[in-house]
Amino acid sequence: MKPIEGRRRVIVEGIQPQIDGGRYPAKRTVGDNVTVTAAIFSDGHDHVAARLLYSHASDTTWGTARFTELPNDMWAATFPVDRLGTWRFKIEAWVDHFDTWSSDLVKRLGAQPDPTNPSANAVPQDIPLALRIGANLLDAAGDRARGADAAQLKAAATDLCTLAEQNLPYYAGYPVSDEIISLADSYPDLRFAARSDRELEIWVDRERARYSNWYELFPRSAANVEGVHGTFKDVEKRLPAIAAMGFQIVYMPPIHPIGRSYRKGKNNSVSALDGDVGSPWAIGAAEGGHTALLPELGTFADFDLLVAAAQTHGMELALDVAFQCAPEHPWVKEHPDWFIIRPDGSIQYAENPPKKYQDIYPLNFESPDWRNLWEALYGVFKFWVDRGVRVFRVDNPHTKALPFWEWCLAEVRKSAPETLFLAEAFTRPHVMYSLAKGGYTQGYTYFTWRTGKAELEAYFTEINNAPVADFFRPNVWPNTPDILHAQFQVEDLAERRAIFQQRVILAATLSGNYGIYGPAYELLEGRPGPTMPGKSGSEEYLDSEKYQLRTWDFDAPYSIAPLITQLNAIRAAHPALQANANTRFHTVANDQLIVYSKSTAPELPSDQLGAKGQAALAAAAKADTILTVVNLDPKNTQSGIVNLWMPSLGLPWEDSFEVEDLLTGARYRWNGQYNYVSLNPALPAHVFRIVR
The missing domain is CATH 2.60.40.10 (Immunoglobulins)
Structure with a gap:
């Protein structure tokens, strides 16, 4: 056809x-x-x-x-x-056609026979004819132009015709000025x-989508007094300390009424005792559902003051949105068809065999009344947006219909485009990426389970580069209330401190977005909880805050809060660590050492002697470039010769340069691409600034 x-x-x-x-x-x-x-x-x-x-x-x-x-x-x-x-x-x-003619004319002029220097190899060039062709092209450009531009192009066409009529034996110099070339270029022939x-x-999105430091805490433990339930006012008292550590987002698990039926007891016991506070993710009771507050936390006036107080300290409050219901949630009675009804007439509770969550009813996204269900769920976001919240961490979004998220997040952004959404989806890559494509600003990652050098390099190469980086923004968490990885479950305090330091340094320097579940992280909480039937180990915490109140010793001498504070200050001062582009892994022949750099300038071209190479060198000299070396062994000192890919540092191959360790202040003179490093687990990393 x-x-x-x-x-x-x-x-x-x-x-x-x-x-x-x-x-x-x-x-x-x-x-x-x-x-x-x-x-x-x-x-x-x-x-x-x-x-x-x-x-x-x-x-x-x-x-x-x-x-x-x-x-x-x-x-x-x-x-x-x-x-x-x-x-x-x-x-x-x-x-x-004009640029083609112009380029060809340069060649014709260079090849024309020179009467003052005859050459048998010279090929006669019909320059007058070429000039007439160019005049026609300029005249046509003049027809497309307006006003003074049109007149100037027409005049240039006339000049070419006049020159062609002279039929000179030799044409010296290119007959069209740069100004006319630029003007003709402004009026291209777009007919075809x-x-x-x-x-x-x-x-x-706004900048916080690319660069953010998250701190998670349970408000009910904020009183920090044994047996006393915390409140929003207690959280407000904690804000100055969290801000001083350099965090920008304070994230609280669900703050809604907690169901009483099948309430979980301490350490996820299936039987709650009197006084057990239950799981915040079992949302809904007589007091209300997703737009109500747990009375023990305070009033809406207290909540509004907390939102304002966070802003006063340069932070934002992030809320957890978990679309699931406790048996007493108002929706269970008002909209039973939003849930799955089992053959015996009971409502299906949540299960992840062998785990059972009788205190939680999942929503049915195949409900005949799905349209009203969607509107109600959107209404939850709208309610909290109207109260000033602009950051949401969404619980298990991969267990809800993907088309719903695409519609819902777009609806929220119609009136509040600055809203950020973090997907807590530890799931299959295609599903995780589909959530990101469908509107999630950031997503949790597999970082927690990537512990070896090779898998860290492979994973961050994947997520920090196109095509994934065009739609997926990783948010890296070493721990969460649900995940205490086996690597942290170490009895020896020095070894445990080393691994906690190592992982937070990796998180803070590998990703523009990262977070910690504190105070558990800075206080090195590594005690595993009971093992589930059929499981070989547990990633649950002993005495988990998910099921009980906790008190924390913020003055503990083993706290790594000073290191976390230092890392966040380094991130704030260095734009290279505030994004994921231009991440480059370097070589070292020791699998216990990992080396990588980030820079605000792209890599130098291979030809650094040409004009483009010199311009790239000049740009690199103004760039912020960070080179990080981490010891992955929490028990032993590790050393090796680092082989640097110099173009990624903005440096010529044989250059001598200085590096400053931003963690210790020490400076070293390095020469070329090969340099020696040695790291003790007590401080398992160098975070070097390339000194310009």
């Missing part, structure tokens, strides 16, 4: 960033420069030109940026995003331009 326009000769393909053929938007943050690449080519030797058209969804006009040619028919263009929300872009490409098949989208 013939195309509608067969004279459209340019092909545009392989456009990036593009998620699933444009089904989902790629992600960026305010202030980013979005680089768009594509393969753009045509038949023959005619030159091709292309431009990028971009706009915010609320704009009625499009900005433009010209594409720059890269090797192998690849092209790149960049545009800035300075507002929250959806941005659009598309590509327009055409055969550039090819255009990308569809507008592609970028979703732009």
Whole structure:
């Protein structure tokens, strides 16, 4: 079948960033420069030109940026995003007849016979004819232009015709000024331009989407008095200390009324005793459901004061949204068809065999009344957004319908585009990534279970680079209230302290977003809870806060709060650690040492002597570059020769340079790519700044 326009000769393909053929938007943050690449080519030797058209969804006009040619028919263009929300872009490409003519004319002029220096090899060039062709192209550009530009182009065309009529024996110099070339380039012939098949989208979040430090605490333990239930006011008293540690987001598990039926006792006992407080994730009681407060925590006035107090300390309050219900939740009585009814007429409780959660009813996303269910769940977010909350950690989103999240998160962002959503989804990669594509700002990762050097390098190479990095933002947690990894379950205090330090250093320097469940983390909580039937070990905590009140000794001499404070200060001072782009792993012949760098500048090109290489060197000299070395062995000193990939540090291969350890203040002179390191588990890392 013939195309509608067969004279459209340019092909545009392989456009990036593009998620699933444009089904989902790629992600960026305010202030980013979005680089768009594509393969753009045509038949023959005619030159091709292309431009990028971009706009915010609320704009009625499009900005433009010209594409720059890269090797192998690849092209790149960049545009800035300075507002929250959806941005659009598309590509327009055409055969550039004027640039083709201009390039050919340079060749013709260089090959014309010189009457003052005859050569038998010179090929006669019909320069006057070439000039007339150029005059026609400039005249056509003048027809497309307006006002003074049109007059200038028409005059240039006349000048070329006049020059052609002189029929000179030799033409010295190129006859068209740079100004005219630039002006002609501004009025391309787009009659047969090819255009990308569809507008592609970028979703732009605020900076906190890219860079955040999270601190999780249970408000009911905030009183820090044995047996006394904490309140929002107690949390407010803790805020100065949390802010002083450098955290930006304070995250609280569910703060709603807790069901009483089948309430869990201490250490996940199936039988609660009098006074047992139950699990905050068993949401709903006579006092209300997801838009009500646990009375023991305080009133809405207290909550509003807590939100404001967090902002006063430069932090934000994050709430846990867990879409599940205790048996007494109002929805169970009002909307029984939102749940799964078993053959005996009872409602299906949550199970993850062999685990049973009789205190929790999951929602049924195949309910005949799914539309009203969706609206009710969206209403939960809307309720808390209206109370000033802009950050949500969502519990187990992978157990809810994926189309629901795509709709719900978009609805929330219509009125509050600055809202951030963290997906607590330790699940299969495709599901985890689908949540990110569907609107989740950040996602938990497999970092907790990636303990060896090879698996750490492989995993962070995957998630810190395209295509995954275009839609998935990792949020790295060494621990959570649900997960006490076996590596932390060490009796020896020195060894346990080493592993806790090692893992938080890795988290803080490998990812722009990270968090800890504290105070358990800074106080080295490593006591495992009871082992479940059929399991060989436990990732539960002994005396878990999920089922009881806890008190903490914040003045304990073994606390690593000072190290965490130092790491957060380093992150705040160094933009290289506030993002995941330009992460490079380096080589060291010791599997117990891992070495990686982050920089605000891209890698140097292989040719550092050319003009582009010199410009890249100049940019690298102004960049922030951090080089981290971590000892993965919590028992022994480890050493080795580090083999650095110098271009990723913005340094020539043979350069001598200085590094400053931001953890100790020590400085070292390093020479070239090979350098010796040795790390004791007592402080298992160097976090080096490349000194410029």
